[in-house]
Amino acid sequence: MAEKTKDNQNLVTLSTGVVVKGEPVSAFALLHATQKIKKPKVPRYYNSDTGREEDNPHHPDYIDAMNEYNAEIASAYIDCILTLGIKIVSVPDKFPKIDSDDWYSPLVAIGLINPDDMNNPTLRKIAYLKYICIRSESSDMELIMEAVGQKTGVLEKEVDQASDLFRSDS
Structure with a gap:
C-alpha cells in the first residue's frame, strides 16, 4: 500500500515499495504543458425556433473530443509532475532498476513505448514511473500529487482536481 512519510522529507513509498521524493514544479511548466493542447470548439447549429446559430455542447462528436481533450490534459499534467516533480530515492532489492x-x-x-525513447533519460524515467513503479494508480498518484503539490505550493483543492482527472481518464 502506498504511504507518505510523516516527516518533512516529502517522501512517498509507492505500492510497489519504490520510494520517491516530491520536488517543487514550476507553475509555468504545468501551465505551458497543458496550454499547448487545443480545446475543441463547440459545434454550432441553426435553431429554427430562435432563428439563429447556437452552440451544441451535447453533440456526440464534441463530447468525444472533450473526453479526449481532458485525457490529454491529464496526461500532460502527470508527465510534467513525474518529470519535474519526482525524484526516485530507492527501489526494493529485487525490483527492476531504471538502468536495466x-x-x-x-x-x-x-x-506502449518506443524502444528509441529509452535512450532519452527523461522519457525513460516517465515510462519507468508510469508502467513499472506506479501500480496502484489512484493511491500512488494521489500521494505523488500531494507531495509535489506541497513543495510547489499548489492548493489541496487543485491536487484533488488533478487526481480526479487522473482517475477519470485511467
Whole structure:
C-alpha cells in the first residue's frame, strides 16, 4: 500500500515499495504543458425556433473530443509532475532498476513505448514511473500529487482536481 512519510522529507513509498521524493514544479511548466493542447470548439447549429446559430455542447462528436481533450490534459499534467516533480530515492532489492533494459521489453512488445525513447533519460524515467513503479494508480498518484503539490505550493483543492482527472481518464 502506498504511504507518505510523516516527516518533512516529502517522501512517498509507492505500492510497489519504490520510494520517491516530491520536488517543487514550476507553475509555468504545468501551465505551458497543458496550454499547448487545443480545446475543441463547440459545434454550432441553426435553431429554427430562435432563428439563429447556437452552440451544441451535447453533440456526440464534441463530447468525444472533450473526453479526449481532458485525457490529454491529464496526461500532460502527470508527465510534467513525474518529470519535474519526482525524484526516485530507492527501489526494493529485487525490483527492476531504471538502468536495466529488461523492464521495458514487454512494454515495447505491446506497443506502449518506443524502444528509441529509452535512450532519452527523461522519457525513460516517465515510462519507468508510469508502467513499472506506479501500480496502484489512484493511491500512488494521489500521494505523488500531494507531495509535489506541497513543495510547489499548489492548493489541496487543485491536487484533488488533478487526481480526479487522473482517475477519470485511467
